[in-house]
Amino acid sequence: MGDKANAPTGAAGRAATADRPDSVRNVVLVGHSGSGKTTLVEALALTAGAVNRAGRVEDGQTVSDYDEIEHRQQRSVQLSLVPLSWDGIKINLLDTPGYADFVGELRAGLRAADAALFVVSAAQDAAGIAGTTRAVWEECVSVGMPRAIVVTHLDTARTGYDELTQVCGRIFGGDDPDAVLPLYLPLYGAQRADGHAPVTGLTGLLTQRLFDYTSGRREETSPGDDQQQLIAEARNRLIEGIIAESEDETLMDRYLGGDEIDVKTLIGDLERAVARGVFHPVLAAAPAADGAAQGLGTVELLELITRGFPTPRERPAPPVTTPDGGTRPAATCDPTGPLVAEVIRTASDPYVGRLSLVRVFSGTLRPDETVHVSGHGMTERGHADHDVDERIGALSAPFGKQQRTLSQCVAGDIACVARLNRAETGDTLSAKDDPLLMEPWVMPDPLLPLAIAAHSKADEDKLSQGLSRLVAEDPTMRLEQNPDTRQLVLWCLGEAHLDVALDRLRSRYGVQVDAVPYRVPLRETFGARSVGRGRHVKQSGGHGQFAICEIEVEPLPPGAGIEFVDKVVGGSVPRQFIPSVEKGIRAQAARGLASGHPLVDVRVTLLDGKAHSVDSSDAAFQTAGALALREAARDAPIHLLEPVAELQVLVPDDFVGPVMSDISGRRGRVVGTEQVGSESTLVRAEVPETEIGRYAVDLRSVSHGTGRFSRSYVRHEPMPPQVADRVREQAENGL
Structure with a gap:
């Protein structure tokens, strides 16, 4: 790695394609908000020839442009795919939001990727590696996902590169900090007036070569004797770290015995250790200066991705079953195998309708074919289970706001699919005659409630459809119609998540909603024993109404509900009207007494009453039962x-x-x-x-x-x- 300067094989505006899994690398970028992920993606696109020097594709948009909400809020709010081509390899870069509220998009990126780039900003303090970033690192550890670290913002660094790499080793390396080591050291120019020195190039520790970017392109030179002495300690530590993770157990003995291990062997062992997820190199990168064709460190990073990160064949696919839970063999990354693909993101485009970002794990996906859509269903989040056939539309690769047409999407690749009107994020696509279902990835629980109401009658007519589309796009949202408070509640992950949801409802679906105070479902109960008498007697023309009942109410332990007991003797309340009394009492209990919240945990005993042979009725005794309960409440403490x-x-x-x-x-x-x-x-x-x-x-x-x-x-x-x-x-x- 770092021993040659690759040339881009793509051209600005041309979509990268892949015809076999071995020619694909799926990489997710992870990092805190402001760490420079999107800027890094654009720098890599420039170096790979996917965009021109102004960072633009043919339609005048940047390669990562997609959502107008991101422009308004000045932050990434959704997963975006940027496909590049380098050295004959298609690289699918999955840029994820860094803000904690959009961790669902991050989880989708982790699901679709085979390796992760953790982006760390040197402009933050050494302690600036956020807790969310550390948590994602642990998730990658649990599944053995290969990882590398990219340091950005070196020109405005608060923390020196050496210190920051040590922090990364301590935080990410855990018990083995020598598994996280730099591959390159930065070269600095003259100090500026602001006290910072610009980074002008990199020193390759393995190859002991200098890579100078001051001309706008990488130029390779040899270090002087004084520079070799400066890099000797870091180089020796790197070699020891690589050898410690080598599958060749004789290398360590040879190294300790004084043998000089050749660079080609070291690079091969490094690439294998990275692909196995046991060694995590640290690199540095910066965007290209005005007029430059390559950003600093971008060539080195593209080499690491294409040569060190695993192919889709090397990563196991998630388990699959039949939709009814039957067992099936594990999916393999074979373009000729049974079709198994997964929707990792759903979005709506004003011109082409719903677009689904799909990762193909097995088989080959082709346009205009009929596939089976299987959904796990998350009823508690507003996502219904489904099991249907759908005819898909065109396949494409995103490029700015345009979609570049693809003729197919082979196992291991990622593409946008049009017209999947029933599929939602997390659903499985398979052959219609061989339906399959992938094990879902873990979604975070939305724990911040927002009660909403339609702003006008026109909004009320569109609200249901707008909300259903919203939760179809984002499974981290939960839509609830609370039966106790009768509020419509949208549960999200945080305030920024809520803002984006409301923005999408307004701008994308034309629905204006108002936030209303969220109400918690309260209850009432009696604090002491009480009695009540309900008298409902009317004789004003027509058929009369007559019903009298006397009750006793006493509190019960929590969770007991409402218990009704009949202790009427002598037929003072005819047997056919006793259920009517109970019905009236329960109806009044549901409406509440003191503050309008349901009554619970009481025993209501019907003691006595009176009836009329002509004027008594079911309705009259229901009313009398409700009146009796209300009278009992006037003479007893009611606890909320x-x-x-x-x-x-x-x-x-x-x-x-x-x-x-x-x-x-x-x-x-x-x-x-x-x-x-x-x-x-x-x-x-x-x-x-x-x-x-x-x-x-x-x-x-x-x-x-x-x-x-x-x-x-x-x-x-x-x-x-x-x-x-x-x-x-x-x-x-x-x-």
């Missing part, structure tokens, strides 16, 4: 019950104290902690749900973006009197 959730909060040890203090401030009770790994703690607590509506946002602030949590309903329990009074006052004022 609030739902309590169990929170499980996973945070680094440094933030355990602030997290526990924050929970206490929310009227929460910490019920236990346990150590997870060497540096994290799981805090378990019970907290009223009225206090955690915005916890997804607040935890991110308290833990500096490193905390994660889950929540589950435990029970309803009495609300403190001062809080209950405030809720009742708000209910009376219509808030």
Whole structure:
């Protein structure tokens, strides 16, 4: 690697193609927001000849342009695909959002990729490798995905390159920091007035060659004696790190015995160690200067991708079954095998309709063929299960805002598919006569609620269709029609996620919605025994109404619901009307008593009553039962019950104290902690749900973006009197 300067094989505006899996590399870019991922993608596109020197394709757009929302919000909000060609290899670069709210897009990129580039900015502090980035690294470790690290923003660095590579080794290397080592060292020019020195080139540690980019293209030279001395220590450590991960067990003995291991052998071992996911090289990169044809470090990075990252054949596909759960052999990356593909992103285009980004794991996908679409279904998130045949439209590769037509998409490749109107993100495409279903990837739970209402009658007519399309595109959203509060609630991952959802509803689907206060489903119960008498007597013309009943109400333990007991003796309430009394009581309990919330956990005993042989009826005794319950409530304390959730909060040890203090401030009770790994703690607590509506946002602030949590309903329990009074006052004022 680094021993030759490859020339681009693509041309600006031409879509890269692949005819076999071995000629494909699928790479996902991971990094915190602002780390420079999108800029790096554009720099690689320029070096590969996919764009011209102005960074533009034929239609005048940048190669990564897609969503107008990204332009308005000045950040990446969705996964984007940029296909390049280098040295006869098609490279599918999957650029992911760096903001934590869009981790669903990141997970989709990880699913479609066979290797990951972690982009780290030197302009941040050494501690700036965000917790979300570390968490993604651990996900890659768990599945053995090959990884490399790219350092950006060296010209404005707060942290020196040497120091930052050491931080990467400590954070990403864990018990083996020598598995994370630099392949190149930067060359610096004269110091500028702002105190920073521009990076003018790189020194290849294995080849001991200098790569100078000052002319706008990489030029290779030999280092002087003084430069060789400077790189000797880093080179020796790199060689030892490569040999330690080598499959050739004799290399270490030869090296320790004083043998000089030739560069070709070292590069071969390095490439194999990277492809196996046991060695993670660190590189540096920067965008091209004005008028330059190549960005610094981009040639080296493209060489690493094409020669060190695995082909799709080398990565196992996710397990597959039949749609009804039957077992099937593992899918292999064979263009002639059975078709197994997966929708990794769904988007709507104003001109061509729905576009699905599809990764083919087996077989070959061709335009205008009929495929079977199998969906796991996530009913709780508004995604219905489905099992249908669909005829797909054209296949294409994205290029700016244009789509370049493809004749096919072979196993291992990624393409856009038009007119898949039923398929959603996460669905499986297979042959219509051999339906298959891939094991789904893990989606984060949306934990930030937003209650919405249509802005006008015209918006109300379009709201249902707009929301269904929205959740079809983004499975990390959950749409809920709450049966207790009768609110329409959109659950998202954070405030930025909510902003994008509302923006898409407005700009893409023409639906304007208003945010309304989110209501937690409360309950009421009796605080003491009480009695009530319901009298419903009317004799004003026509058929009269007559019904009287006397009841006793007593509280029950939490979770008991409503229990109805008949203790009428002597037939004072005819047997046919006793169910009517119960029906009226239960209807009134559902409507609530003191503050309009359902009544629970009481036993209602029917003691006595009166009936009329002509004027009594089912309706009259229902009304009397409701009146009796309301009268009993006037003479008894009515407690307001609030739902309590169990929170499980996973945070680094440094933030355990602030997290526990924050929970206490929310009227929460910490019920236990346990150590997870060497540096994290799981805090378990019970907290009223009225206090955690915005916890997804607040935890991110308290833990500096490193905390994660889950929540589950435990029970309803009495609300403190001062809080209950405030809720009742708000209910009376219509808030």
